[in-house]
Amino acid sequence: MQTKLFARGRGSAVAGRSHTTLENSYAVQLGVSALALAAVMVLAPSPAAAQAQPAGVETISIPPQDLNGALEELGEETGLQIAYRSADVDGRMSSGVQGRYRPQDALALVLAGTGLSFQQTGEDAVMLVAAAEAGDGDGAIRLGTLGVAGEAPAYQPAPSSLATKTTLPLEKTPFTINQASEELIRERGDSSIYETLERFAGVTSVSSNGDIGQSMSRSINVRGFSVSGNNQLLINGQRTYGSAGSARSAYSLEAVEVLRGPAALYYGAAEPGGVVNYAYKRPQEEARHVVLASTDDQGSYGGMIDTTGPLNEGKTLLYRLAAGYDRYEDDQDHIFQEPASILGALTFKPTSKFETTFTYEWLDVESVPEQENNKLIGEGPDEGEYYPVPRDFFWGSLNDRAVRETHTFLWDARWEASEYFTIKTNATYQDYEQWWQNTRINSSRGSGNPAPDAEGNVPRYVSGRQSEGSSWSVGADVTGMFDTGPFFHEWLVGGGFGHEEGRSSGRAVASETRPGGAYEVGPINIYDPVYRDWPYQYRIWDDPLGEKNEREDTNFYLQDLISLPNEKTRVMLAAGWSQYEDIPSNPDQANKTDKWSPRIALMHDLTPDLMVYASYGQSFSPNSLGMLDGAGDYITTPQEGSQYEIGLKQVFSQGRAVATASVFRIEKENMPMPLQDAAAGECDPEAAPAPGEPASFDGTGDCRYQLNGLEVSQGAEVEVSGRFTDWWSGTASYAYLDTEYDETDDLASLGRTFPYTPKHNLSVWNKFDVLRTEARGKVSLGIGATYWSKGHGSWGEPDASGNRTSYNDAYTLVNAGLFWDDIDVGGKDLKISLNVDNLFDKTYYDRRRFPEGGTIVWGDERRFSLSAQLEF
CATH class of the missing domain: 2.170.130.10 (TonB-dependent receptor, plug domain)
Incomplete structure (x- = not known):
């Protein structure tokens, strides 16, 4: 098999390109191949040669991308000649590099985590070798593990601009x-x-x-x-x-x-x-086609087709098409979920400096509303007992549905005008139509859920609604670099605008005790249930859509990431202005507010692989529409949040894994608290004075609020993810969360923790490669667990037993998987997976609905799933 070598560097031009592909010349290829092999196996350069560097520190900007492209850009920007075997580079990814570096320091960052090293072969020339080949000789330049890139294991974090909108890798x-x-x-x-x-x-x-x-x-x-x-x-x-x-x-x-x-x-x-x-999913330069099929022991089934690759020989036009369908059968009778989706994307990439992608997704989700599996009886001799029904009992009608169809259009573009100036733009449009029908236990008689009659019949009602809406947004970021003396700056200026509108119908309701009794659904017999369609579904669509409600967001932000002269410390200074406007159908309740939100961060590299940081940020969120203050004016002051965070990030396992640890404190203020005494009873909107009139403050039905609530959340989080050894990949995270209503007029909640929020949460998943042969593929074992400490519901006044809330016990769910990968089927790779969810069939409940709270929603029982994936 022929060995191919490539060289990248400034000043070599073939066919108008600023790099030379040595494959194009057989004689040159032989010469460079001989030089490369000699350098690797015989003539390792002397220490002096290894230390030789192209002159000076340069400003370098290479975004995350495939390693081939990153090496090409590095050679063009620095003049560094880079020789390598194509087989060593193809299919690998790089986190890129951004900042001021010597060319070979920048190359070390481009290669970090890829499993490749390099050796000096001349003053401005290097050759890439596998890290194992580099050895410990004087001629090898040892790489730090600064980047998280390469042939990324499944659980290794990938590059992302979500947090900073810059090219900072996640570990930085x-x-x-x-x-x-x-x-x-x-x-x-x-x-x-x-x-x-x-x-x-x-x-x-x-x-x-x-x-x-x-x-x-x-x-x-x-x-x-x-x-x-x-x-x-x-x-x-x-x-x-x-x-x-x-x-x-x-x-x-x-x-x-x-x-x-x-x-x-x-x-x-x-x-x-x-x-x-x-x-x-985005289009890829390398062709890849995947077909997936799955089923489980509950009768679920589904599948996916995912294909991507270039549409032309120059790989300037790329495509992606992914389509999937599932029917998931719940372990409660007659409950299912049926999502179907099609995603299509096209990327136009005429040069390494410009790229634009258009994406469309159609998503249609049909399911049966799952509200409760059981409820407490609220009247009669069995008051306080649950209905005597099995776990999988279904209370509804056969044609109960929740249906949502969504169309999403996305466009983005990136143009690197120069190494100092890059423009990114985006636009999105989304619209949806949705309707639902749900048949439930009739609990509207004022005395809780009704007791069965002598024959076991329980009355029910049907509710339903339809809605539709759309939204669109546009945004742009402009980034660049400059120096001020010894300080290096990466600046960002950006902004965006978004608009949303929606309408929904009033709720169509039918039962023997509610308006429209002629359309009632009738009771269900808990001993001998008979299921049928509700024949009046058309009532949902006959109920007209209401007036349109709208909202608009406008924002603008500035950011500067400053690298200090020691090249180990960075400071981020940023501020953003945002305006939020609610435009409801009732114009008197319009809410328009704006606020500046600062953000500050300090980062320091203790070693090339270990960073410590501290950050501070703010946020705001509008209060609900229609609330009046003590003077009778609508409240427009937003809720405001601020966070302090300190943490560290460590890269290990030769750049293939990352560990993070952080502590934080969030304070959220301007929470609305009712002006009337909490013990005075519920607020009666009909008794409230009109807007603009003073409140009477008699403690009965004033419906007025003051913004004196404060909520606090603080805690610690630890996560490790990636490939830890050649045979072990995994991800593990732990969170400790201490929440408190620090200031509130609700005395039952004062000083107490948030509902439905466990204090301790642990999640672990590991995959171990246990057997690998070239002829029969690889066998791996997966094992994981998720743990939640006990949780509770909302706080209230003590009941007869002195309890202020209801509790859910702590529980742990264990999952396992058995995987057979890389099975050769006519040149195609087959993977067969067997998964077991809730391995020990643990009984648990939804975090909001649990036995002491009066409503049960059971967690999923043990389930065996089987899937087969063919890739080529």
């Missing part, structure tokens, strides 16, 4: 970012996006009270605060609206990211806990 970013790759998600057997998020320690998802059902909509909490509202869901780093708590298709994703802490600087109004980013 002064904020906490968690990542789960597509391969990790699939190997763990995550059943939904919510399960993926909950496997980041300290991130929880809580079922919504809405009738659309917990399988479609859940509240996602990070560091104790919900991220489901405002614009805290990002797709490819672009903000979208109204979907953070909605189900998504994993088949469209190549990674899920969580940025912890305030992000108002870049993304406008947001809660201080963090933001979630869904990284959609």
Whole structure:
């Protein structure tokens, strides 16, 4: 087999290109090959030669990309001649390099984590060799493990600009970012996006009270605060609206990211806990085709086709197409979820300096609303007891549905005008249509859930609603570099604008005790249930959509990342201005607020592989519409959050793994507290004075608020992820979360912890390669566990037993997997996976619905899943 070598460097031009491909000349190839082999095996350069450097420190800007492209750009920018075997470089990735470096120091950063080293072969020439070949001789330049790149193991964090919008690699970013790759998600057997998020320690998802059902909509909490509202869901780093708590298709994703802490600087109004980013699949230069099929012991089934590669010989036009369908059968009767998705993307990349991508995704999710498995009886001789029904009992109608269809369009472009000036732009548009119908136990009689009659019949009601909406946003970032004496600056100027609008119908309700009794669904017999469709589904669509509600976000930000002369210390100074405007159908309740949000960070490299940092940031989030203060004016002052974080990041295992540890404190103030005494009873909106009139403050039904609430969340987080040895990959994270209502007029909650938020959370997944043969492939074993400490519901006045809340016991779920990879099937790679979720069949409950609280939603039982993936 022919050995190929390449050289990259300034001043060599062939066919108008600023580099020479030595394959083009057989004579030159033989000469350089002989030189390379001699340098590796016989003539290792002397120490003096190894220390020779091209003159001077240069400003170098190479973004994360494939290693071939990074080496080409480095050679063009520095004049360094780089020789290497194509087989050593193809398929590897680089984290790039940004800053002022000597050319060979920059090369070390470009190669970090790739398993390659280099040796000096001349004053301005080097040759790449595998790290194992470099040996310990004087002629070898030993690489630090500064970058996280290379043939990235499935669990190794990938480059991301989510936290800083710069080329800083994750291990040099002064904020906490968690990542789960597509391969990790699939190997763990995550059943939904919510399960993926909950496997980041300290991130929880809580079922919504809405009738659309917990399988479609859940509240996602990070560091104790919900991220489901405002614009805290990002797709490819672009903000979208109204979907953070909605189900998504994993088949469209190549990674899920969580940025912890305030992000108002870049993304406008947001809660201080963090933001979630869904990284959609992008076209790749190398052709790759994947076919996947799966099933499980509950009768679920599904599959995916994912194909990517170049559309022309020059690889300037790339494509990606991913389509998937699943039918997931729940372990409760008649409950299922059926997502279908198609993603298409085109990338135009005429040069290494310019790239633009257009992405479209169609997502259709159909499911049956899962609200409760059982409830406490609220009247009669069995009051306080659960209905005598089995765990998998279904209370609904056969045509109960939650349906959502979403169209998402994304565009982004990057133009590196020069090494000192880069422009990035993006635009997104998303629209959706949604409707739901849910049949539930009729609990509207004022005395709790009704007791069965003598025959075992329990009354029910049906509710439903339809809605539609759309959103769009645009954004642009301009980045560059300059020097001020010995200080090096990487600056950023950016901004964006977003608009969202939506309408929904009033709730169509039918039961024997509610309006529209002629359309009632009828009771269900708990001893002999008979299931049928609700025949009046058309009532949901006959209910007209209401007036349109809108919101707009505008933001602008400035940032400077300053490298100090010691080349080990960096300071980030940033500030962003954001304006949030709610435009409801009632113009009197319009809410417009703006705020500056600063961000400061200090980073110091204790060693090339260990960084310590401290950061501070702020956020803001609007208060709910329609709230009045004591003077009768609508409240427009936003809630404000601030976070202090200290941490360290360590790269190890030859750059293939990263460990992070951090401590933080978040304070969220301007929380609305009712002016009336908490013991005076519920606020009665009909008794409240009109806007502009003074409140009577008699403690009964004034519906007025003051912004004196303070919530605090503080804790510690530890995570390690990557390939630890040649046979062991894994990810493990632990979060300790201490939350408190520090200031509140709700005396039952004062000084107590947030509901549904466990104090301790541990998540671990490991994959061990146990057997590998060239003829039969590789066998691996996966084992993982997730632990949550006990949780509780909302606080209230003591009941008869003196309890102020209800508790969920601590529990641990264990998952396992058996994988057979690299099976050669006619030149194609086959992978077979067997996963077991909840290996020990642990009984547990949804974090919001648990036995002491009066409603049970069971956690998933043990499930065996089988999948086969063919790649070529």
